[in-house]
Amino acid sequence: MKGIKISAHKELSKDSFTIYNKPKYIYIPLIVGNDTDITVLVKKDDYVCKGEVVARSKGNFSIPLHSSISGTVIGFEEKLHHNGVMVKSILIENDFKERVEEKNDTIEQLSSYSKADFIATLKSAGIIGMGGAGFPTYIKYQTEQPIKTLIINAVECEPYITADYALGIQKVEEILETIDAILEIYKIEHAIIAIKKNNTKLIHAIQKRIGTYVRMEIKTVPNRYPMGWERLLIETVTGKTYQNLPIEVGVVVNNLSTIYAIYEALKNKTPLLERVVTITGDMIKHPTNVLVKIGTPVHEIIESIGGMKRNKDIICIAGGPMMGVALPSDEVIVTADMNAIVVLKEQALEQENTCMRCGKCVEVCPAHIEPVLIKDAYKEKESLKSLHVNRCCECGLCSYICPAKIKVREYVKKAKETLRKGE
Numbered sequence: 001m002k003g004i005k006i007s008a009h010k011e012l013s014k015d016s017f018t019i020y021n022k023p024k025y026i027y028i029p030l031i032v033g034n035d036t037d038i039t040v041l042v043k044k045d046d047y048v049c050k051g052e053v054v055a056r057s058k059g060n061f062s063i064p065l066h067s068s069i070s071g072t073v074i075g076f077e078e079k080l081h082h083n084g085v086m087v088k089s090i091l092i093e094n095d096f097k098e099r100v101e102e103k104n105d106t107i108e109q110l111s112s113y114s115k116a117d118f119i120a121t122l123k124s125a126g127i128i129g130m131g132g133a134g135f136p137t138y139i140k141y142q143t144e145q146p147i148k149t150l151i152i153n154a155v156e157c158e159p160y161i162t163a164d165y166a167l168g169i170q171k172v173e174e175i176l177e178t179i180d181a182i183l184e185i186y187k188i189e190h191a192i193i194a195i196k197k198n199n200t201k202l203i204h205a206i207q208k209r210i211g212t213y214v215r216m217e218i219k220t221v222p223n224r225y226p227m228g229w230e231r232l233l234i235e236t237v238t239g240k241t242y243q244n245l246p247i248e249v250g251v252v253v254n255n256l257s258t259i260y261a262i263y264e265a266l267k268n269k270t271p272l273l274e275r276v277v278t279i280t281g282d283m284i285k286h287p288t289n290v291l292v293k294i295g296t297p298v299h300e301i302i303e304s305i306g307g308m309k310r311n312k313d314i315i316c317i318a319g320g321p322m323m324g325v326a327l328p329s330d331e332v333i334v335t336a337d338m339n340a341i342v343v344l345k346e347q348a349l350e351q352e353n354t355c356m357r358c359g360k361c362v363e364v365c366p367a368h369i370e371p372v373l374i375k376d377a378y379k380e381k382e383s384l385k386s387l388h389v390n391r392c393c394e395c396g397l398c399s400y401i402c403p404a405k406i407k408v409r410e411y412v413k414k415a416k417e418t419l420r421k422g423e
């Protein structure tokens with residue numbers, strides 16, 4: 001069976017949901033995915049409405065960044081991004097008036113969108129993959145190839161994270177309505193909602209309402225990591241494998257939170273302004289899932305839910321412990337692609353030992369590459385060329401399993417860098 005069983009710790013936050021929507025300030029980091037080539041559209045002292053575009057990425061896949069509040073641009077500050085680096089950010093002071101430029105009518109029939117309008121709406125709403133990928137969602141739909149299967153990825157296999165699970169339970173009807181509309185707009189044969197088999201509450205919530213949607217089915221997947229990885233998920237629920245992109249086998253995959261963002265964009269013409277973030281870990285007093293405005297400082301959210309058990313000798317991880325990034329503090333800002341903050345007791349770093357060539361990292365690697373060989377050659381571009389380094393999904397299983405405590409994944413990430421340099 002693919003993947004491995006690891007401790008999930010989801011019980012900490014699974015059944016808890018709250019809202020924090022009153023930040024005094026928000027920060028909009030000038031970054032989309034890894035792209036920092038952003039045009040700023042506001043200046044100090046400008047008044048901005050909620051939902052107004054304040055910046056736009058310039059690259060091939062341009063996407064707007066919106067203000068999630070109404071208020072005044074105070075200036076620009078370097079703020080910690082969840083990738084661990086400081087990023088120039090637009091600082092906006094909230095006037096708590098929630099003023100919008102114009103009130104849009106709600107759309108009754110979501111399936112009334114044409115393909116072109118659907119893509120234009122996703123694009124102008126700034127919707128990106130909210131499971132962590134951060135890639136503009138409209139690109140998946142901008143295809144000449146027929147889409148045969150839409151997969152909703154509600155697997156959330158990373159330990160501790162329950163944001164999709166909590167949102168799914170809150171918004172089942174909206175999510176099903178959106179899936180149905182996408183099936184209609186693209187004439188897609190069917191949709192699969194993929195959920196881990198032990199997420200029974202979410203499964204039951206969907207089962208109760210899925211009855212009239214004949215082209216949709218729930219498929220449960222084993223409680224193993226990294227079952228939510230797109231390549232492994234597609235193979236598990238459809239039996240299909242592909243070379244580069246899922247569309248080669250007629251598949252589009254959207255994360256569950258992304259589907260809800262599409263709902264808001266189609267139904268209310270609301271851009272991506274909010275998301276659910278899991279705040280959890282053994283150092284958080286009351287772990288929970290929180291609906292927050294994008295741009296909210298995480299330390300403020302943590303305070304709003306009761307704070308930390310202590311603020312020394314802790315480690316904050318953006319994302320989960322397998323794929324996430326350890327941060328120097330909780331001064332990080334919520335972005336659309338940040339799904340969790342996990343705060344744990346700091347543990348003494350275990351000493352790396354010599355590789356014993358046990359091959360365990362090769363056995364567990366879901367990408368079927370050889371992490372140990374990549375580790376050995378991580379600086380040698382020529383040797384790396386035949387090792388399929390770019391197939392690595394950065395799941396971290398090689399580091400997790402390594403008996404010598406070698407941070408194998410970090411070597412594989414460096415190897416990717418080596419290949420990228422001088423491309």
Ligand code: SF4
Pocket residue numbers: 361364365366367368369371391392393394395396397398399408409412
């Ligand atoms: S090499 Fe990449 S894909 Fe393979 S186990 Fe390590 S992190 Fe996961």
Ligand code: SF4
Pocket residue numbers: 354355356357358359360361362371372375398401402403404405406408
């Ligand atoms: S799991 Fe660790 S010790 Fe074993 S081969 Fe891989 S890198 Fe070496």
